[in-house]
Amino acid sequence: MELKTYAENTWCPGCGNFGILKAFEEAVKELSSEIPVENFVVASGIGCHGKIADYLNLNSFYSIHGRALSNLEGAKLIKGKLVCVGFVGDGDIYAEGISHLIFAAKRNVDITAVVHDNRSYSLTTGQFTPTSPSRFKGKSTPEGPPEDPMNPVALMLSAGATFVARGFSGDIQHLKWLFKEAVKHRGFSFIDVLQPCVSFFNTFPFYRKHCYKLEDEGHDFTDFEKAMEKAREWDYNRDDEDVRIPIGIFYKVQKPTYEERVNIKDSE
Amino acid sequence: MELSVLIGGEAGEGVKESANLFSRVLTNIGYSVFTYHDYSSLIRGGHNFSIVRFSNEDVFAPVKKVDYIVALDSKSLEKHRENAKENTKWIVDSELPGNVKVPFRKLAKGVKRSSAILGALLKTFKIPYEEGLSVLRELPDYQENERIFLQAYEIAEEIEELVEVEGIKGDYISGSEAIALGAVDGGLKIYIAYPMTPASPVLHFLASHKRELGIKVVQPENEIGAINMVLGAAYAGGRAMTGTSGGGFALMTETLSLAGMSETPVVIYEAQRGAPSTGVPTYTEQSDLLFALFAGHGDFPRIVLAPSDAKESYLFSRKAMNLAWKFQTPVIILSSKNVAESFFTQEIKREKLVEEPKLWNGEGEYRRYEITDDGVSPLAFPGTKGAVVKFNSYEHDPFGITTEEPVEINRMKEKRERKRRTVEEFVRNDKESVSVGGDLSSDRVILTWGENWGVCCEVGDELGFKVVKPNYLEPFPSERLKEEIGKAKELTVVELSISGQFEKLLNLYGIKANSRFRKYDTRPIFKEELKEFLGGRDGA
Numbered sequence: 001m002e003l004k005t006y007a008e009n010t011w012c013p014g015c016g017n018f019g020i021l022k023a024f025e026e027a028v029k030e031l032s033s034e035i036p037v038e039n040f041v042v043a044s045g046i047g048c049h050g051k052i053a054d055y056l057n058l059n060s061f062y063s064i065h066g067r068a069l070s071n072l073e074g075a076k077l078i079k080g081k082l083v084c085v086g087f088v089g090d091g092d093i094y095a096e097g098i099s100h101l102i103f104a105a106k107r108n109v110d111i112t113a114v115v116h117d118n119r120s121y122s123l124t125t126g127q128f129t130p131t132s133p134s135r136f137k138g139k140s141t142p143e144g145p146p147e148d149p150m151n152p153v154a155l156m157l158s159a160g161a162t163f164v165a166r167g168f169s170g171d172i173q174h175l176k177w178l179f180k181e182a183v184k185h186r187g188f189s190f191i192d193v194l195q196p197c198v199s200f201f202n203t204f205p206f207y208r209k210h211c212y213k214l215e216d217e218g219h220d221f222t223d224f225e226k227a228m229e230k231a232r233e234w235d236y237n238r239d240d241e242d243v244r245i246p247i248g249i250f251y252k253v254q255k256p257t258y259e260e261r262v263n264i265k266d267s268e
Numbered sequence: 269m270e271l272s273v274l275i276g277g278e279a280g281e282g283v284k285e286s287a288n289l290f291s292r293v294l295t296n297i298g299y300s301v302f303t304y305h306d307y308s309s310l311i312r313g314g315h316n317f318s319i320v321r322f323s324n325e326d327v328f329a330p331v332k333k334v335d336y337i338v339a340l341d342s343k344s345l346e347k348h349r350e351n352a353k354e355n356t357k358w359i360v361d362s363e364l365p366g367n368v369k370v371p372f373r374k375l376a377k378g379v380k381r382s383s384a385i386l387g388a389l390l391k392t393f394k395i396p397y398e399e400g401l402s403v404l405r406e407l408p409d410y411q412e413n414e415r416i417f418l419q420a421y422e423i424a425e426e427i428e429e430l431v432e433v434e435g436i437k438g439d440y441i442s443g444s445e446a447i448a449l450g451a452v453d454g455g456l457k458i459y460i461a462y463p464m465t466p467a468s469p470v471l472h473f474l475a476s477h478k479r480e481l482g483i484k485v486v487q488p489e490n491e492i493g494a495i496n497m498v499l500g501a502a503y504a505g506g507r508a509m510t511g512t513s514g515g516g517f518a519l520m521t522e523t524l525s526l527a528g529m530s531e532t533p534v535v536i537y538e539a540q541r542g543a544p545s546t547g548v549p550t551y552t553e554q555s556d557l558l559f560a561l562f563a564g565h566g567d568f569p570r571i572v573l574a575p576s577d578a579k580e581s582y583l584f585s586r587k588a589m590n591l592a593w594k595f596q597t598p599v600i601i602l603s604s605k606n607v608a609e610s611f612f613t614q615e616i617k618r619e620k621l622v623e624e625p626k627l628w629n630g631e632g633e634y635r636r637y638e639i640t641d642d643g644v645s646p647l648a649f650p651g652t653k654g655a656v657v658k659f660n661s662y663e664h665d666p667f668g669i670t671t672e673e674p675v676e677i678n679r680m681k682e683k684r685e686r687k688r689r690t691v692e693e694f695v696r697n698d699k700e701s702v703s704v705g706g707d708l709s710s711d712r713v714i715l716t717w718g719e720n721w722g723v724c725c726e727v728g729d730e731l732g733f734k735v736v737k738p739n740y741l742e743p744f745p746s747e748r749l750k751e752e753i754g755k756a757k758e759l760t761v762v763e764l765s766i767s768g769q770f771e772k773l774l775n776l777y778g779i780k781a782n783s784r785f786r787k788y789d790t791r792p793i794f795k796e797e798l799k800e801f802l803g804g805r806d807g808a
Contacts, residue, residue, distance in 0.1 A: 007669045041504075041650045044660075054639060059650035061503050061668065062660040064526050067496040074500025074508065075650070076485060077458060077721070082363040082650055102494075199566070210436050262484055 001037065006055040016118055017146075019169030021052055024114075026172075027059070027179035035183075041075055041082045043068035046096065047122045047132060049101035049116035050061075057121075057132055066097025066137045069104045076259055083183060084111040090122045091119035094130035096121045103160035103199065105188050107258035112182045112189040119236075124244050128248035133237045136201060136259035149236035157228055157251055163189035164227065164251040169196070170204060181249065187257050188266065193246070206239065214248030216252070227251035269431040271393075272331050274351050274386060276317035277340030279310055282382030286338075287318030288440075288611065289386045292403045293395060294322045295613050297438040301723070303611040304330035304792065305506070308773040309465075309549045309681050315343050319351075323621050324433045328577060328612065330723025336392065338385055339364060340372055352461030359388055368392070368425050375668050376416040383413040387420030392427045438615040443607035446581035447511075447537055447617060453582075453591025455622035458484040460497045465549050466605040467511040467539040491516040494525040499532045503659055505649035505660035507589055507622075514556045515546065521563040524598055525557035528568025530659040531637070533592035533599075533625075533683070537585070540604040544791035551790035552605035554718055554764040554804060557773065559561035560602050567681070569688035571599040571695075576703075576721035578612040580620075582762035584698075584739070586621055593625040593643060602741060604764070606719040606792040628655060634664040639679060643687025659794040706730040706735035706753050712755040714782065714802075715749070717741065717770055720762050720793055727798045733760070746777035758782060762798065764790075 003025045012019050028040060035061040040058045044050040046065040053062035061071045093101045093115055105111065119136065121127040128145040130153065137144055154166045163185040168176040175193065179222040179238040182189035194211070196203040220226055234245045273290070277283045284305050291301045299322045307316040333353045339345050341358045352358075354534040356493060360366030368388070375384040383404060390400045397418065411497060443753050447595045448470045451459070461471045475485045488494050496509045503506035512520065518537045527534045540556045542548025560572050571591050585601055592599040628634055629647035634655035638645040645666075648655040658668025663680060665671045671680075695701050698768050703721065706714065706728020714723045714735045721737050728735040736752045738745050753759065761781040763770040767786040785801050787793055 005667075005669060028475070034652070036653070038653050038655065039651055043500075051670070053660070057656055059657045060659070060660060061500065061530070062658070064495070064522060064661050067492065067523065067526075070493045070496030071500035071503065073488075073503035074458075074460065074497030074502075077486065078501045078502075078504040078506030078508075079649075079651055099489050103493065117501075153420050169375075262486060 001032060003028060003057050003266070005055060005057045007028050009055060010051065010139060011048060011261055012199050013184065014198040015048070016169040017048060017052065018173050019175060020114065020116060020193055021055055022194060023172045023175035024179055025056070027176045027183065028066065031180060031183060035083050039081055039083050040085065041072065042085050043072050044087040044207045045092035047087055047121065049089040049143070050089055052087045066095070066100065068094050069093065069097065069111065070111055072102045073104060073109050076111055076234060077110060077262060079138060080259055085183065086111060086113045088113060088115055090115055090131045091129040092115040094150060102155070102159045104234045105156050105161035105190065107115050108160065108162050108255050109189045110257040110259055113191070113194045116195045117152070117192050118156065118195045118201060119189060120201040120202070122197045131236050137238065151231060151236055152192050152227060152251060153231040157224070157231055161188035161247070161251070162188045162253050162255050165191045165249045166190070167191050167193040168207050168247050169193055170208055170209070171247070174213065178249070187254065187255055194245070207245065210243045210245045211247050214243055214246045214250065221249045221252045224251060270321070270322040270327065270577055271323070271336070272319060272334040273336040273338065273389065274317055274319050274334040275338040276315065276344030276348050276350055278312070279307060280312040280315045280378060280668045281340060281598070282379040282385065283316045283340070284318055284387035285379055287320050288383035289382055289403050290389050291320050291322070291611055292440050293386070293390065293399045293436070294320070294400065295401060295436070298436050299324060299396065299612045300326045300437045301440060302327045302329060304606070305609055306605065315347060317344070317348065324431055328436070329795050330792055332796045339366065340381065340420070341610055342649070343743070346656060359392065359424070369673060370420055370423050372475045377455070378563055380413060380416055381647055383417040387417040388424035390426035391421045393430050394428070395430070396419040397421050415671060420480060420753060438612055438613045441578045441604060441616060442469065442609060443575065443581040443609045444609065446475050446578040447585045447601065447603065448473045448738040449616065449618060450582040450585025451509050451589055452483060452534065453618055453620050454586035455465070455507040455590060456483055456509055458486065458501050458508045460486045460488060460489060460494045460495050460501070460508060461511045463514045464516045464689055466541055466555065467513050467516070467537060470537060471610060474516050476491065485603060486548060492523065493520040495520040495536070496690045498534050498691055499523060499527060499530070501569045503650070504535045507533070507593065509535040509537060509540070509589070513539050513541050513544045514559065517556065517560070517563065524564040525568070526564055526661050526664065526778070527598045528566065528570065529661055533596050535588045535599050535601065536594050537601045539603065539608040548790040550605070552719065552764065552792050553788065553790050555769060556602065557741065557765065557769040560600050561773070569595065569597050569691050570742055571595070571597065571740065572602055573599065573739060574602045574718045576737065576740055577607060577614060579614040579616060581607060582616050590621065590623045596625070596647065597687065597691070599619055603604060604716065604719050630654065637664060637666045637680065637683070638669040639666055639683050641686070642690040643683050643685070644690065658806055690738055691777050695740050695743045701738065701740050701753055702748040703737050703739060704734065707732045708734055710734045711754070711756050712758040713753050714760050715753070715774065715779070716762040718735050720764070723793045723795055723798055724762055726795060730801065731802050733802060741773070744773065744777055746779070749779065753779065760785060760802070761792070764788060764793070
């Protein structure tokens with residue numbers, strides 16, 4: 001199965017996005033025995049991450065800044081068999097599209113949101129984003145942003161997402177597993193993927209040193225309080241030596257999806 | 269015969285409901301009714317009124333001076349003195365001075381007062397009470413409403429005998445209900461909208477009838493979410509529509525451009541209200557015209573249709589749905605409060621009309637943006653074996669992959685431009701692109717659009733003016749308009765905009781008026797006002 005297109009890849013050499021692309025291609029290949037490829041729909045927003053729509057030989061809606069998840073919600077309401085995966089950026093969805101993200105989680109729409117979280121607006125040459133730490137010296141904030149970063153994992157747990165995870169694009173095998181779990185999950189799946197930008201904010205060495213897997217420590221992902229505790233373990237502002245960054249599935253439960261509830265209400 | 273009744277009282281005491289109930293009875297026994305509802309942006313208290321105008325001939329516009337005034341409170345007495353003629357009859361709550369006293373407030377509480385008003389009005393016009401019962405049956409708590417209705421019927425006085433009418437003139441239907449039904453009959457699968465007056469009645473109507481109509485209705489987090497969900501639904505192959513007013517449409521403009529670039533079919537129902545900004549939320553204006561024509565960045569074709577009454581709301585909404593899919597481009601239905609929330613007596617012949625769009629034939633590799641002569645590329649939807657369907661907000665090649673190559677950019681821009689010309693050609697051949705009414709033989713012409721059509725035609729008939737209106741505002745049917753204007757020796761533009769947006773548009777196409785009537789207090793044009801204005805002209 002060829003999932004590549006003829007589009008020339010224009011990500012910087014060494015970009016964290018390559019890990020996401022690779023992990024997703026492999027996940028789709030492995031899932032293709034269960035899910036026909038024509039049923040996959042990917043959508044993306046605006047930013048370096050968005051180019052993934054061009055690089056995948058799958059149905060795609062290359063959308064605008066912050067709106068990709070809304071497009072997928074509409075598609076899913078019309079055609080339930082579609083397997084919808086939104087690739088969105090941290091600036092894209094945590095800033096411009098934050099309301100759509102929170103509501104997608106609140107509704108438990110059966111789509112997967114993969115956030116390419118490089119913690120920098122990179123295609124616009126390096127400004128701070130909602131997850132940039134205060135040490136991030138960007139072009140618009142040369143002294144660092146005068147605000148603290150948000151914690152999207154905690155935010156999504158509060159918003160009602162039924163699948164909340166964090167991945168690291170430097171660990172492709174683990175990320176592939178997360179993608180497969182997220183796609184198979186019935187309901188809203190959220191994965192914040194730590195994805196270093198080698199040009200404006202290279203965090204590869206930092207993540208390599210500090211990430212650990214939740215499943216290695218027997219984390220119970222059905223326990224909301226434990227999930228929240230783990231979500232708070234790493235404050236996105238911290239970069240000291242003692243930091244531990246959990247990756248893996250924080251929380252996973254089953255709840256009726258938005259499409260099911262809309263359909264039941266419509267046919268009552 | 270023509271009569272009019274104004275009903276005034278506080279919000280929440282059944283003013284609007286009573287006007288609608290009474291109008292339904294009148295429609296059921298064969299009259300033509302036009303009902304205007306005037307209410308402020310509040311829920312309880314304040315002052316609301318409705319004007320029911322009915323006749324054995326067709327009526328399509330509100331009047332200022334009425335024959336009967338039902339006043340529930342002293343504020344109504346005070347405020348509506350200006351609506352009274354010399355011999356206007358006042359039917360009032362027992363505490364107030366008037367010709368006929370009915371203890372409306374003692375008979376019933378809150379919205380149920382509408383049944384009391386209905387009883388009093390039917391008695392006034394010697395309409396058998398059974399006619400009232402048949403409309404009351406649709407209300408919840410029928411027995412209580414029936415009791416109140418009969419008590420009022422007993423107390424009120426017989427004043428006037430109506431002339432007999434032959435046959436039913438139509439359905440009693442609002443512009444909003446007609447928009448909703450038109451969309452459904454044009455193949456609507458899902459209506460996605462965020463509440464905004466005066467577009468919300470479409471959302472409410474579709475939500476309460478979604479099962480029998482077989483559609484889904486969704487209220488998302490905001491207007492931006494709404495229109496993007498519509499695009500997603502269309503991408504997946506489902507006909508979808510959103511509705512809003514000027515402020516909400518402003519939020520949607522970013523996605524309007526996305527629809528233009530990605531060539532996604534979308535229908536946006538825009539019910540204008542007093543503007544700019546929050547403006548005058550529950551009243552009417554036509555000042556979003558230029559905004560609707562030019563909203564969004566970049567060059568892309570669009571269609572703007574403007575209905576004037578319920579029948580056109582139905583037909584244009586159904587047509588909008590088909591045109592959006594035929595041309596894979598945004599279609600805006602530009603209405604306004606006085607069409608959306610007024611009720612008309614018109615025959616709506618419902619008929620499903622879902623034209624198949626240009627579809628991929630399944631041969632070879634699917635190219636979403638295939639270069640074609642008419643600029644329209646065949647559609648395929650995700651979930652189709654053998655097709656990879658790539659919609660793109662960036663400039664793209666035929667397959668849908670992003671491009672920044674000058675040659676490719678030109679090719680794709682020229683494809684979209686050819687589509688614009690295809691749409692223009694379609695409108696040029698559409699016999700319904702322009703409406704004419706009034707005195708067709710007159711060389712004095714009124715040019716207007718949207719909600720003013722009814723009032724202009726009525727006045728035109730009486731004073732000898734031909735009335736011409738474009739039904740498309742984009743592409744603008746300028747050739748047809750010029751033909752209809754002919755060699756008119758007098759050209760008057762009637763519109764609801766202080767800066768004359770419609771006249772500006774006409775100027776753009778070389779049509780110059782020598783007289784203009786502009787109203788901008790956000791109230792509709794009352795018949796007397798236009799008559800007075802035009803009556804002052806030579807020959808009237």
